[in-house]
Structures are given as structure tokens and as C-alpha cells.
Amino acid sequence: MSRSDTVTFILDGKLHSIRFDGSTAFKPSTTVLNYLRSLDNHKGVKEGCAEGDCGACTVVVASKGENGRLNYEALDSCLVFLPMIHGKQLITVENLKDTSYGPSGLHPVQDLMVTENGSQCGYCTPGFIMSMFALYKNYHNPSREVILDALTGNLCRCTGYQPIVNAAQKACQNHGKDHFSITEPQVEEMIASMEKSAADLVLSAMGQQYFLPASLDAALEIRERYPDAVLVSGATDVALRQTKKNEFFPVVVDLSAVRELRHYATEENPLTFGAAITLEQLKNLVRETLPALYDMLVVFGSLQIRNMATLGGNIGSASPIGDALPLLFAYKAKVRLHHKTKGERTLPIEEFITGYRQTALLPGELITQIIIPVPDKDTLIKSYKVSRRKDLDISTVSAAFALKLDKKGWTEEVILAYGGMAAKTQRATRTETFLLWEPWEEKQIHKAMKLVEEEFTPLSDARAHKEARKIAASNLLLKFYNDTGEKDSSL
Ligand SMILES: Cc1cc2nc3c(=O)[nH]c(=O)nc-3n(C[C@H](O)[C@H](O)[C@H](O)COP(=O)(O)OP(=O)(O)OC[C@H]3O[C@@H](n4cnc5c(N)ncnc54)[C@H](O)[C@@H]3O)c2cc1C
Ligand code: FES
Numbered sequence: 401m402s403r404s405d406t407v408t409f410i411l412d413g414k415l416h417s418i419r420f421d422g423s424t425a426f427k428p429s430t431t432v433l434n435y436l437r438s439l440d441n442h443k444g445v446k447e448g449c450a451e452g453d454c455g456a457c458t459v460v461v462a463s464k465g466e467n468g469r470l471n472y473e474a475l476d477s478c479l480v481f482l483p484m485i486h487g488k489q490l491i492t493v494e495n496l497k498d499t500s501y502g503p504s505g506l507h508p509v510q511d512l513m514v515t516e517n518g519s520q521c522g523y524c525t526p527g528f529i530m531s532m533f534a535l536y537k538n539y540h541n542p543s544r545e546v547i548l549d550a551l552t553g554n555l556c557r558c559t560g561y562q563p564i565v566n567a568a569q570k571a572c573q574n575h576g577k578d579h580f581s582i583t584e585p586q587v588e589e590m591i592a593s594m595e596k597s598a599a600d601l602v603l604s605a606m607g608q609q610y611f612l613p614a615s616l617d618a619a620l621e622i623r624e625r626y627p628d629a630v631l632v633s634g635a636t637d638v639a640l641r642q643t644k645k646n647e648f649f650p651v652v653v654d655l656s657a658v659r660e661l662r663h664y665a666t667e668e669n670p671l672t673f674g675a676a677i678t679l680e681q682l683k684n685l686v687r688e689t690l691p692a693l694y695d696m697l698v699v700f701g702s703l704q705i706r707n708m709a710t711l712g713g714n715i716g717s718a719s720p721i722g723d724a725l726p727l728l729f730a731y732k733a734k735v736r737l738h739h740k741t742k743g744e745r746t747l748p749i750e751e752f753i754t755g756y757r758q759t760a761l762l763p764g765e766l767i768t769q770i771i772i773p774v775p776d777k778d779t780l781i782k783s784y785k786v787s788r789r790k791d792l793d794i795s796t797v798s799a800a801f802a803l804k805l806d807k808k809g810w811t812e813e814v815i816l817a818y819g820g821m822a823a824k825t826q827r828a829t830r831t832e833t834f835l836l837w838e839p840w841e842e843k844q845i846h847k848a849m850k851l852v853e854e855e856f857t858p859l860s861d862a863r864a865h866k867e868a869r870k871i872a873a874s875n876l877l878l879k880f881y882n883d884t885g886e887k888d889s890s891l
């Protein structure tokens with residue numbers, strides 16, 4: 401494939417290019433937020449936190465969806481590197497006004513925000529408007545649950561949320577029709593033409609080299625050539641190193657455009673997911689087959705975060721509080737790795753996670769696929785997250801449990817995987833052994849709860865004291881016991 405040094409996207413209805421040829425004042429990993437704020441006519445977008453927590457920087461990015469039509473996604477522009485919107489349409493709050501809406505020119509979501517008294521300041525409002533706009537384009541008459549999910553990633557410190565929720569509900573009644581609907585065919589054509597001339601991006605400016613390969617072969621080649629490069633998929637972890645710690649990345653390999661890493665196969669068992677599919681995509685794919693994973697993804701970050709964050713990134717981070725990891729342990733998932741010259745290998749997730757933010761990934765390797773077997777109908781899997789807030793918060797303690805009972809109601813198989821209790825995701829193996837081939841009954845669970853507390857030596861930190869973590873971990877086991885009785889009659 402050919403190479404290009406130019407990031408191209410659609411802005412204000414036209415193709416907009418940034419050439420990284422040494423003359424630009426931006427490094428390639430400049431965030432979309434900072435780039436927009438450098439333009440005279442796009443200052444509606446705001447920086448609140450620069451770490452994905454407030455939503456003041458929300459923009460909408462439209463790209464070609466699986467059905468060939470445009471897919472509108474709200475993203476936190478403070479975490480999006482410019483090359484990540486290559487080939488897509490960037491929509492900002494300035495683009496929402498149009499004369500077709502009458503004298504005010506306000507888009508339905510803006511109009512309802514005004515009439516419902518949903519806005520007091522110019523800081524959070526543009527972000528709310530953009531989340532509401534994505535909701536408007538994607539849903540007709542959405543449920544309250546869908547509206548709340550769409551707005552979880554936006555914080556307001558004054559109006560209270562009810563007027564905003566009301567505005568969203570009243571606005572989204574028009575099957576997504578607006579002035580963007582009229583220009584969609586042209587936008588689709590522009591996106592198709594950018595796709596046709598698709599090239600691997602090789603960007604070099606301000607002392608940084610940034611690679612955006614479009615194929616796995618190209619990604620593996622670059623990965624081998626630059627083993628120390630910073631790898632990114634969704635950047636929801638990596639971008640914070642730049643925005644909050646001022647880290648400079650000399651070489652970046654961005655996997656977000658590698659098509660093979662976006663493939664998935666959900667028709668067969670085991671299910672396979674490309675490492676770069678986003679968590680929101682994953683959530684929508686596993687609702688029926690892996691309900692515990694779906695339940696966990698519902699409380700993962702916010703919609704803006706899930707629209708970017710990937711499963712490969714959650715595994716690659718190997719954070720002791722990474723929410724996908726305990727569940728992947730419970731599902732006995734495997735991770736497929738590729739190397740340009742050494743080929744591929746597959747490891748059980750438990751062998752892949754080796755320590756605090758450490759994995760078995762070798763220099764030159766990439767995580768390419770996650771393989772998740774669908775449990776048999778007699779196995780119950782559930783996950784739990786303890787955090788200080790329900791929404792948009794990382795775990796203090798998390799757990800995922802798998803249980804299979806025999807015909808007598810004795811434990812045939814049990815997995816108790818915990819996050820936030822050790823330097824890495826860890827199973828309570830002594831407690832598992834204690835529970836195995838014993839009756840699954842409350843007396844036994846109470847003994848097992850004591851063992852869970854003894855088995856771990858968690859840290860105290862700003863989120864919780866170590867004793868609180870132990871109590872939470874043992875109580876989650878009791879909760880699981882209570883849930884097994886209720887939820888699955890076969891157990
Ligand atoms: C506001 C906010 C809320 C969050 N909420 C949660 C939450 O509720 N639960 C939770 O668990 N996490 C949460 N996170 C953390 C983060 O979103 C997740 O860890 C996410 O899954 C990371 O995925 P990513 O694609 O963005 O990773 P990136 O930032 O792109 O990468 C993360 C790491 O994985 C490596 N990596 C990525 N892809 C590959 C690959 N294919 N092969 C090898 N290595 C790879 C990278 O090199 C990097 O070290 C939150 C983050 C933010 C900013
Ligand atoms: S500035 Fe707060 S989420 Fe981006």
C-alpha cells in the first residue's frame with residue numbers, strides 16, 4: 401500500500417487536510433481538542449479535565465458503519481489523536497446551526513436545551529449538545545436508560561440533570577432527520593473517495609514519528625522495526641500520559657485503522673474478537689451470548705470512552721483494576737498474538753497477564769484476537785464492580801465468578817477472579833479449592849468468605865483501605881451465592 405504524510409478528514413462539510421511534512425506546528429499526536437481550539441471558528445469545544453471525565457470536549461465523529469451508512473459517535477476530543485479521525489467526518493457544535501431551523505438557526509437538540517432550561521454555562525453545554533446530537537442521530541424516541549447512558553460522560557455542576565434529560569427526550573422524536581441528513585450522500589461519497597485512496601500514514605513532525613497502518617502486515621512490520629514505539633488502539637489509557645503527565649512519545653504506532661483487528665466472528669463457539677474492536681461495539685455484540693460481559697460493559701466508563709476504548713487496550717494495559725480482565729479469567733478466554741517473523745501464538749489470558757501492568761507480550765508482538773468460549777448452559781458467570789460512583793468510575797474492587805454445579809448441587813467447577821486485590825488480576829485459588837466438590841450452600845460460603853480475606857493482601861490507597869477491600873471481596877462472594885439461587889434455576 402502507498403504511504404501518505406497527510407491526515408484528511410471532513411470538517412465544515414469540506415475535506416480538511418493537515419500535512420505533517422516538517423512545516424506544521426503540530427506534532428501528529430496533537431489531540432483533536434487542541435487542534436480545534438487552535439482554529440478561529442471552532443472554539444465551542446472546551447477543555448475541562450483533559451482526561452475523559454467531564455465531556456466538555458465532546459465532538460461527534462461520523463464514519464462508515466457496518467451497514468454502509470454513516471455511524472455517528474460521541475468522542476472525548478481531549479483523548480483523540482488527530483490521525484484517529486483520518487478518513488472520517490468531524491462534527492463540532494458550530495456545525496449544528498442551520499438556517500433551515502428558522503430564525504434562531506438552532507438544531508432541535510439546541511432548541512430543546514434552551515426551552516427546557518438545560519443550560520446555564522457555556523462550559524459544559526457544547527459537550528452536552530454534542531452527546532445529545534449523537535443520540536438524536538442514532539435513536540428515535542430513546543428510552544430513559546438509553547438517554548442516561550448517552551449523557552453519563554458529561555458533567556454539569558449547576559443545572560441538575562433533569563432539564564437536560566427532558567431536552568434530550570423531547571428532541572429525539574424525528575428519526576434523526578436534520579440538515580445533516582440532506583448532506584449525508586455527499587459525505588458518504590467523500591468518505592468513500594478517501595477510502596479509495598487509503599494509504600498507510602507515516603507522519604513526522606516536531607520530533608515525533610507517527611504510524612497509522614491500515615493492514616496487519618504493515619502494523620507488524622512497523623512494530624518489529626520500532627519495538628520501543630508507544631502502541632495505541634483507542635488511546636483512552638495512553639493519551640492521559642500525554643495530557644496529564646506531559647510525556648512525549650518519539651514514536652507512536654496507532655492500531656485503530658488496522659482492518660483485521662476490527663474483525664469478529666460471533667456465529668461460532670468460541671467467539672473471536674479483533675483486538676481493536678471498541679468496547680461499545682463489543683457490548684452490542686455480546687448481549688445474548690456473554691451476558692455477564694455485557695453487564696460489565698454497561699458500567700464501563702462512559703459512552704464516549706467505550707466508543708474509543710478497545711478490548712485489546714484493556715488487556716494490553718494489564719491494570720490490576722482493568723474491568724474486562726476478571727471476566728476474561730472467568731470465561732477462560734485466550735489471547736492470540738502475532739509477530740512478523742515468529743508467526744502467531746495463543747495464550748490463556750491468565751498466562752498473558754504476568755504482573756502489575758505487565759504482560760507476556762514480546763518485543764515485536766501485537767495482540768490480534770481475543771477468543772472467548774461461550775460457557776455451557778449449566779455454567780453461571782457473573783461480574784461485580786465496586787466503585788465510589790456507579791457511573792464513569794474505575795473499580796475499587798471488581799470480581800467475576802464462574803460456577804458449575806453437579807446434579808447434587810455440589811461444586812463441579814468454580815473460578816473466583818478478582819481485580820483491585822493484588823498487583824494484577826488474580827484468582828482466589830485456595831478458596832476455589834476449598835469450595836470444589838463441596839455442597840454449594842450458605843454455611844460453606846461463609847467459611848469461604850474468611851478464606852478470601854486471608855488469601856489477599858491488597859494495598860490501601862485513595863480509593864479504599866486494604867481492610868475495606870478485603871470485606872468488599874468477601875461480600876461479593878456472598879452476593880454471588882445469593883444471585884446463583886435467584887438467577888438460574890438449573891443451579
Ligand atoms: C474517563 C475514563 C474512564 C475509564 N473507565 C474505565 C473502566 O470503567 N474500566 C476499565 O477497566 N478501564 C477504564 N478506563 C481505562 C481505559 O479506558 C481502558 O483500559 C481501555 O480498555 C483501554 O483501551 P484503549 O484501546 O483505549 O487502550 P490504549 O490506551 O490504546 O492502550 C492501552 C495499552 O494497551 C496496549 N495495547 C493496545 N492495543 C494493543 C495491541 N493490539 N497489542 C498489544 N498491546 C496493545 C498499549 O500499548 C497500551 O499500553 C477508563 C479511562 C478513562 C480515561
Ligand atoms: S476535557 Fe474533560 S473529557 Fe475531555
Ligand code: FES
Nearest residue numbers: 520521556557558
Ligand atoms: S450548565 Fe455548565 S456546568 Fe452546569
